[in-house]
Amino acid sequence: EPAIIFDLGGKFDKSFNEAAFNGAERWAQETGGTYKELEMQDEAQREQALRRLAEAGANPVVMTGFAFGDVLNKVAPDFPNTKFAIVDMVVDQPNVKSVVFNEHEGSYLVGMMAALASKSGTVGFIGGMDIPLIRKFGCGYAQGVKAVNPDATVVLNMTGTTPAAWNDPVKGAELAKGQKAQGADVIYAAAGGTGVGVLQAAADEGILSIGVDSNQNYMHPGKVLTSMLKRVDNAVYEAFKEGENLTAGINVMGLANDGVGYAMDENNASLVTAEMQAAVDAAAEKIKSGELVVHDYMSDNTCPAATF
Amino acid sequence: MDYATLLQILDSSLRLATPLLFACLAGLYSERAGIFDIGLEGKMLMAAMASASVAFLTGSVWAGLFAGMLASLMLAGIHGIASITFRGNQLISGVALNFVASGITVLVAQRLFGQGGRTPPLEGDARFTPIILPLAEELRGVPVLGPLYAEVISGHPLLVYVALLAVPVTWWVLYRTRFGLRLRAVGENPAAVDTAGISVKGLRFAAVAITGILCGLAGAYMATALQAGFGREMTAGRGYIALAALIFAKWRPVAALWACLLFGFFQALALRPDVVEAVVQVKVPVPFLDALPYVLTVLVLAGFVGKAIPPRAGGEPYVKER
Amino acid sequence: MERLPKWADVVLVPLISLLLAAVIAAVVIVAIGQDPWEAITVMVQGSVMNSYGWGYTLYYATSFMFTGLAVTVAFHASLFNIGGEGQAQLGGLGVALCCLMIPWPHWSLALIGATVAAAAFGAAWAAVPAYLQARRGSHIVITTIMFNYIAAAFLIFMLVDVLRPDGQMDPATANFPETVALPTLNEIPVVNLLFTSKVPANITLFIALGMAVVVWALLWRTRLGYAIRAFGKSEAAAKYAGISPFGIIMVAMLISGGLAGMMAINNVMGEAGRLLQNSASGAGFIGIAVALMGRNHPVGVVLAALLFGFLFQGGAELGLWTKIPIEMRIVVQGLVILFTGALDMMVRMLLTWVFNLLRGGRAARGAV
Amino acid sequence: MAHAGYAIELKGISKAFGPVQANKDIHIAVPKGTIHGIIGENGAGKSTLMSILYGFYRADSGEIFINGKLTTIPDSQSAIRAGIGMVFQHFKLVQNFTVLENVVLGAEEGALLAGSLSKARKVLSDLSREYELDVDPDAVIEDLSVGHQQRVEILKALYRQADILILDEPTGVLTPAEADHLFRILKGLRDQGKTVVLITHKLREIMETTDNVSVMRRGTMVGTVKTSETSPEELAELMVGRKVLLEVEKTPAMAGKTVLKVEDLRVRDEHGVERLKGVSFEIRAGEILGIAGVAGNGQSELLEALGGIARATGRVELNGVELPLSGKGADGQSRRAAGIAHVPEDRQALGLIMDFTAWENVAFGYHNAPEYQKNGLFMDNDALRADTERKMERFDVRPPIPTLAAKSFSGGNQQKIVVAREIERNPDLLLVGQPTRGVDIGAIEFIHKQIVALRDQGKAILLVSVELDEIRSLSDRIAVMFDGRIMGFRDPETTDERELGLLMAGMTGKGEAA
């Protein structure tokens, strides 16, 4: 029986963890299987959660979030017969599969979309916890914005420096209102559960927002420009499907293998014109083909299009 | 910092000060009557959960508001029974109820909605929406004051104005009515009230009930106005900040307003470290901004910023003696 | 009204309180549509029916012993230390600095150093509220609450801006060197016959038990303990006897803070092997419940800590194997504090009533 | 049959607190328009009876007639409605309220305050003119003297149109002048047709003020007599149940070298008010110096300063060695080490830890003493228990059980534990405050004997008591304190109550104010 552990923020964060949850659910529906799940409440529980699931015979054990990296490094050797999969982090152990995403690519696309939709020439980015991973989102986004409109202003804010930043909708809403006051009329939230507040505030204030990880367009129909899809669901689904035969190693998911993308559905159809979509799709093709390379912040901790 | 940024921060301060203000006034009634209440946090949380749940289920924010007050009243009732009827330790009772609320809100929300202790997002009539005050747009052009009026004063949900109104009302009740006189007396010397032929228990229960109602408003504001729904631990220590503000204000209603606005301002600043950095020219770590209200309260308690003398009978259960 | 016999007061009152808390918890479980019997089965299964469960139950109990003793010592001086959480977090900082900055040759030496550092940091964090209470009469309950928040903010600052190694994303210190890892129960001879697989409970358990004995001896066998208890009963009388209120408040709070801080050798050094944000995980608050439940006596505290260890581990199991959210354990914790700490009068009145009923019954039968 | 001429008539009132029968079948009748005294020893049940009348307690049985009408008084509100007002020994005033607010509290006119306050202001000014009850209606209570606070209490009752005014030990906290003023007020009230019930321990006040007097003993009413037809001796006998002879057998003092020398001792309270305003005296070995005075004139502060509880300034020498008065070495421990033992005025609040056992209390203050320690680290509880048993036997503490909690002993036996602890230390100087307050006659005799015996061993003793008789019979020299100063020293053999009384009221022997 496979198991999944959701990071702080919880499986119904409408975003990152929920994507993972959806993947697990899809597997359960398709196969009729059952799985164990666990939500983290605080930092100190991670190790116990991993050990408990492994000890109870769960296999594979999938976890979402970079924060598991350290404890997984410690726990994995103690359970050589159990397979683990971790999203967003590379853990170099023989029984661990590490899934990482090219979030900068997806963010680039929604950045373009933001710049195309913006009337003020100012767009916003609200990240969750201030870590290189989230800067990678922001950097990709800024590159996309600048690619469309080199004069555009990108207002960047991070919600916090601790995992609490993943689940602070109040702060998300206040930051969104602050960015609006600075002229932003499209805001990209890459902040897990905090994004709920961002999207809500943007809808309240009558500006556009961009969701992240899951398709969040439905949350405020007609007010969410698009969502940067990060197919954590696919990662979880795949891991569950592979089951006990999970292949260890690093799995990079990008535009080319549908690991990231942007969301189009009836909720945002009215917001995205055909020209906009065409421009974005063209860029996507270039990225897939390697013709266009989006700078990855985490490769050298710098960003050509924005300063953090 | 430009004027627009200032306005934006002030606007944000007011929004963030509102739950503090409700909770602070709530604590004021209770503590003025001699019942310490560190369970403001729990009551807010309970109210937030109840109001969001009911607002979602009925689609009416008013039903939600009512449910929030009811839930908060329930906890207040338990606190009253423990500390008034059974003369238990008020501090311990408050601590205990905070824990109970912290857990039970998640259990109930999980049971109702199965979303890991959240309520689904509220929409439309299930939320309080901003009210544009008369002439806000027309006056926007007036220099300095116009934008202040339009941005900061106008455009908040009803409950913000209710909270502001609650300050003069509280002052008036406390200092101009019979109930207020008795309330203040029972917090200072319950024996005086008792020998004057007034029920100490009755008064204290009344005070605790008002505390419940105001905490209910605080929680409902959090869940149905500031945000659109309930999430676990969403009050995030605001009950304690309100308590700090109450001490900072030395248990006086008008001072409570300023204290809450100040602490709201700190919270708003903590959201905008970039602005703080721009103003003071050094990078101030966010944790320092977060800790500011607590540090200030300690300084007040220490008597460095004026001595805070709590109501004299506060925390002591009233036992009839000759 | 007759008074309760002493044994009833000491044994029965906490048991009834616990029972009441359990009954209400069961009602809550039923109310959320779950089965309380299943809950208790899962809890027992996962926490005391196998060595893995015991490993965690004892691990948590160890932490709770420290924080429970901390609250107890302060209580005897009539001080309500709600600051155990912050003091424990600062203790963690002490342990982390001690383990990271000094190249210890062996864990045993590191343990001594870390214990001292943990106690010193915890005590230091308690010192300011203590001083403010002693010299300026600032209510220690409020100041310690404030210091919990200040501690949390301070730790975030330390972990994010100072101690986080380059390139690491989560706010935590680097891993401590292998040499300072404390032996867990499965690595200790003899005990490892019971614990065969890796468990988090470690040698700190014995330190905690030792501290319980030390606290008992301190309170009831030394002059200082005598002075602390006398002061706790009556400050005016203590002054008459020449016991310095300032001294006692400071000493009692320093000991209390030190004990709370010492908890960090269990979780930071013994388990995590690095300092994480929010490392105390609420153990500081559980100490209040443990002290109340244990009637402020070290023996009671040890027993109550075991009970809460069970509750904590069992609660985690609930979250894992049932549909009952893990928050159930916070509810139970709150209920226990409520009944043992705030509604004890009610419980006592209830018991007295029952006793009188029994006595009356007996007297009536005797008369016939 | 109830008599319409009685303001109050109680029939068969009984009240028990658990095993304590506080009131047993009490009958009393108070004629309208009189001042009626009630006397009795501590714990006789006076306050309980009045509390029943005021609706604080409910009697187990019995009937209450007010102005001839059967009345039930379940709470204070009913008592007030029946025209009863009460001035408690410990005032029931809200300290940070004004006089006006205190008067209005509970007797407001409507939901809003403004009307009540302005009405009260007017009524108050009428009342104060009528009865010599001047107080500033806008003064805050905590700024008023005790005497003025008491007037506020009386005003409160009058504002509620009380016809019957009960005062519980009103003079315990007053200076003689204030007491005189009070009695003038009470007589004025009587002359206006009000009825006054006055509870007091002081026979002199009874004789001077009341029309009738009832005597209570151990919860029963032993009799009511016309004041004009009785004498203090008769009342005392009624009160105690036998002829009282408050004479202590002692030989004349054989005073030796100076043990304690006090110069210009001053103490301020926590509000910064000077309570001890420069006191100087000496006590020699083998001498008892008695300090007489109305409570609250600095005696407590004197004991506290010497006992190391309060900070002081000035100069204090014990056996020629100066003692620090503040900072290090000015605490109770150092004083004990220097050879000063202290029986505090309030044994329950200071002298004992009520929740501790008897043996723990025997170590109280001496917990650092070497004989109670073993192997350097721990206290020797066995030795302590054995020592306690010895002391209990010598001082006839009943029951002689060292493991019993202090609170489980009767007041007299609690006092014996304290006295035993302090006297057995064989100090050079013994400070004794109110040694026999609330203690029965037998125990009083015993404690007095112990004090005299200690003196005869050549120790110095400072005795503070509000009981003039005790002071006069025990002391070798008497100092009278008033308003933080010593008004003069007198020889008990040559002085008399009148002279001491004048000094206690702040007058020197020749009648001029000090």
Ligand SMILES: Nc1ncnc2c1ncn2[C@@H]1O[C@H](COP(=O)(O)OP(=O)(O)OP(=O)(O)O)[C@@H](O)[C@H]1O
């Ligand atoms: N609330 C109570 N609970 C228990 N016992 C009480 C209570 N009130 C009074 N008693 C007991 O009833 C008896 C009478 O007390 P009461 O206060 O009436 O005496 P009193 O004559 O006023 O004494 P004093 O002169 O010391 O004021 C005492 O033995 C007292 O201990």
Ligand SMILES: Nc1ncnc2c1ncn2[C@@H]1O[C@H](COP(=O)(O)OP(=O)(O)OP(=O)(O)O)[C@@H](O)[C@H]1O
């Ligand atoms: N709370 C208690 N628990 C146990 N025993 C008690 C308690 N209170 C009083 N007693 C016992 O009851 C007896 C009577 O006590 P009480 O205080 O009524 O005596 P008393 O007549 O007032 O004596 P005294 O004149 O010495 O004050 C004492 O022997 C005392 O030990």
Ligand SMILES: [Mg+2]
């Ligand atoms: Mg009395």
Ligand SMILES: [Mg+2]
């Ligand atoms: Mg007695």
